[in-house]
Amino acid sequence: MLANSSLISEIKNIISQSRDNAIRSVDYQRTLMYWHIGQRIFEEEQNGKERAEYGTYLIKYLSEQLQPEFGSGFSRRQLEKYRQFYRVFPIASALRTQLNWTQYKLLTSIDDEHKREYYIAESVKNNWSARQLERQINSSLYERLLLSNDKESVLAIAKGEMIPNEPSQIIKDPMVLEFLGLKKESAYYEKDFEQAIITNLQDFLLELGNGFSFVARQKRIHLEGDDFFIDLVFYNRLMQCFVIFEIKTHKLTHEDLGQLQMYVNYYDRKEKLAHENKTIGILLCAEKNNALVKFTLPENNESILASKYQLYLPTESQILEALKIDLDEFNNQKN
Template sequence: MNLEKSIVTDIQSIIIKARESAIRAVDHERVLMYWQIGKRIFEEDQAGEERAKYGSQLLKFLSDKLQPQYGSGFSRRNLEWFRQFYRTFPITSALRTQLSWTHYKSLLSLNSQEKLEFYLEEAVKNNWTSRQMDRQVASQLYERLLLSTDKDKILSVARNENHPTEPKDIVKDPLILEFLGLKQEASYFEKDLESALITHLQEFMLELGNGFSFVARQRRIHLDGDDFFVDLVFYNRLLQCFVIIELKTHKITHQDLGQLQMYVNYYDRIERMAHENPTVGILLCLEKNDTVVKFTLPENSNVFASKYQLYLPTAEQLSREIHNEILKQKDKENE
């Protein structure tokens, strides 16, 4: 019976992988076709010069000829996408077989080369679907990372040129949790937040970033007759360390930070193996006070406070946060 079950499972796996490979191959051929069409249009349209009027006439002419035979996929607007696609990726070797045309259309909508390159590399590295990539763009992952690190470092990590080397490199602030469906103004408890995160664990790990794997929920710690329960425990394989996340639905206090520091100490002294790096603690809270964090924790602490939002930030909100962060950094430099 076990042998029969094993061979069925193996064959099912072979079929699934073959089908996935076939779908990827078809998608890539479609991407190459659109690239070649864009290249031909660009060559005819530009001829080394900007001739916008002729270009507009050419696209309309091609659309009128192609749509009756090949469908709406060759509308004037789509032909414009193909031309832009070639102009953005003029070398075919730069195209990634893992990405579909839907991925590329979203990338072409980005307003800077740095952002495009970042999301392209991250989508490939993390095997994001186009929907997952769109969600990361909508949550402004690139801009949020700029709050805590520099542009070159973000791109170097995205290109796999280097990996996070310090705990602060894996901590995002804020974390965007709009996928939970919780209302900012509604009344909910920490257990409700925790349950929602577990229900949407895949989305939460996508938001946390690279290298995270889930370990435990409500991990019991017994200390000399007293029991404590750690909300969420993860492991980050890039830093090779445990990551403990405590959830608070209020503005953090020094007691909250002290509690998390105790959990971090426990994992460092009891759970951590000799080859692993020190444990990281993240206090995920609705509102934080940077001054309380600064004076509660030692300077070399691996405990961090990160705010969470239950909605996607607007561009204006994020711009204000980046501006405020720049001012904070300048104040630190002047101290």
């Protein structure tokens, strides 16, 4: 009697899961090995040796003794990383089994403790790969969230200690879309931009962040003989609401905001269920005018946001300048 497909599928899943667990176990043991090596190096340096040059000598000596037998993983540079790993993460029991050595190398390079904790929490919660973690760090995800939130709430949401209740807590401005492969100097149609997002949907969902799932593209709505098409529709399970995206490859206008407001109203009245929250509309544009957004929309607006996109990874100086401008605007509003 032939085994049914369900049994075969279950056995395949068992094999696959066991292999994954074995890989994670081996990698975690390797991470622990590097931690213990870093601990011993650090303790030896601190063992009554006051001379700063002793640390340099010790690393060089260890490398000369270990590298010929154990390979490039014990070069001077790698041994210095193991020492730094221990200094940043001094408690072995606090190391996360979900994170591999490549991820810990990335995290060790982060000096800000709040920032490091944020990326640890998000990596564990979302099961980020090392490549995804590196991309989020390079795109200054943490700093971009700080443009509209405080450190405490950003970290609390990442750790699952707080559920976001405002769009600004999860929607980034700017949104970094370097993975689309579009050149900022080139002219392209909005349909090309939309297609690039669909082609790179997994990366776009990573940029959107926690709780997003894709619902529809070019969603057709019919209003008394007139047809309209919404560019992209998503759903966020954390905020329990639809999130509509309209793409504009030009500087936004008040007509764009009016169009998006109509789509949001439609979803609130026709698609939203009684237990769900109000629909959020995001105008993803090449350039925006904050004053135009402010005076076009009602003062109590909580549903429509404009987010500028950029097709390249931001530099540290750009993010710091944006944070400075944001803080200046906040202080001006207080005064």
